[in-house]
Amino acid sequence: MLPRLIGDEARGRVVVAHLGHGASLCALAEGRSVATTMRLTTLGGLMMGTRSGTVDPGLVLHLIRSRGMAASDVADLLNQCSGLLGVSGISDDVRVLEASEAPEAREPLDLFAYRIVREAGPLVAALGGLDAFVFTGGIGENAAAIRATVCLGLAFLGLDIDPERNARGRSRIGRDGSAVPVLVVPADEEREIADEARRIIGV
Template sequence: MILILNAGSSSLRCALFRDGQDAAVWRVHVAGIGNALKLTVTGGLDLADDPPPDGDLDAVVGWLMARMLRLPDLRLRAVGHRIVHGGTRHVGPARVDEGLIAELEALAPFAPGHQPQGLACIAAVGGAWPDLPQVACFDTAFHRTQDRLAQIEAIPRGLTEDGLPRFGFHGLSYAHVARMLPRLIGKTAKGRIVVAHLGHGASLCAMADGRSVATTMGLTTLGGLMMGTRSGTVDPGLVLHLIQSRGMTASEVADLLERRSGLLGVSGISDDVRVLEASEAPEAREALDLFAYRIARETGSLAVALGGLDALVFTGGIGENAAAIRADVCGRLACLGLDLDPGRNDRGCTRIERVGATIPILVMPADEEREIAQETEGLVGTRMTASPSPPS
């Protein structure tokens, strides 16, 4: 069995997979860490008698490890982790060791809301099972196939060569879509595809032959589309103005762009699409309109990078569940040949284009945990071993 840990900025997902099986034995999702905790469990695992504690991610991970150690017959041969930033060196999963941990710690400033959380999970597993192999699977790795022009910024060459290219993120989600898409649209999956991973964090990826060609995020998880609380890409002159003319510190600007912007900042109400859709406030409508406009505009940009568009895929929590957002985006992209079926879209069908439309439009569940399990299994091999005993 392979245990998967996927830590977000305020959430933790955990799943257990048997060798070679697509369906998880069980899944655990703890949302609202540091705020209002919400526990969701699917599969044959009962945690009702011992809910997670209030507190930070460390407390929740500690609770989860304690529960795992009490499970009978849990025979693990590896633990796989989602690590958001793998830098320029990693194009695939890597076995965790002291050298890798030091490397990932150095990358934390580029993903401050995610990298420390992934490292905390690695440390917790090491404390529970010191001898159990751990594998880091990187969100950045999927995008290392991009051409150089897609990876460089228009900054002095020396800075790019010193480790400051465009990276791109959500790669595990995109890799899952690339692997599953041929089952749904056949040979078209090898064509020119734009995938919209829309959640609290959001980005788009242009894929050709199942490989990343371009993406909206860059050096950090702050760039690209507007998101729940993140601004996405803004004029760099705005940052300079806030520091030089408004007297804000770099930390204050970072907080503004990362935690007080996006849907929350524009609406002044919430970062949750469901709350904004239920609101009658014009500010809520404007935030949703801007979100869809930015998605459509960037989709057009990626279609140019691909030389056309053969399919559009929605995934992530918003992409999977917000029919109105999908309809707005597709309406704005009608000029590219997209033709949405409103009924199919409202019902949340897998295929939501009209019958006879030339460009497939799909809704696909995100499953980063399954992709991590796939990569972990490929790296550690197929030999099953009993989980080591916890330290005394």
């Protein structure tokens, strides 16, 4: 779908932000992944709905040595009680947080966008520049406010979105003449899994 939207630039230097309950960024060069925020486990990289994202390993040691927590309790804390839920104390759902008037609901949304901006930097460095930025996943496709905040943080790279296009969730949300195209592309994970399964079994 990306080549249909932006032509040859889809084979250039692209950062894809897959934002959902699980979230990650991927740097693509000529359509192939060259860097990612993902780590050995699902805890690495961006903060997520209930996962902490990357933290200082010393934190884990502190919780075990100084707080007396069992390893299983630390694992539960970082996997099930952190991220948007842990910071807000309200919900792991962006829709609930955006609709809430509680002051605690704003901080995790701002932090989530900040972490995306901060993690995008090393990926752009790995690519040596940026030709397109793509939002996908449940949050990436539906949370216009988070897209706007992320693009504002990355404006120095040439991202310039059109507020009306962004509010409507158009496929191309960048302004005409934006140095870097900004796109919203629906995720189709089920089809990708099916295609890979067919490839493996030779159907």
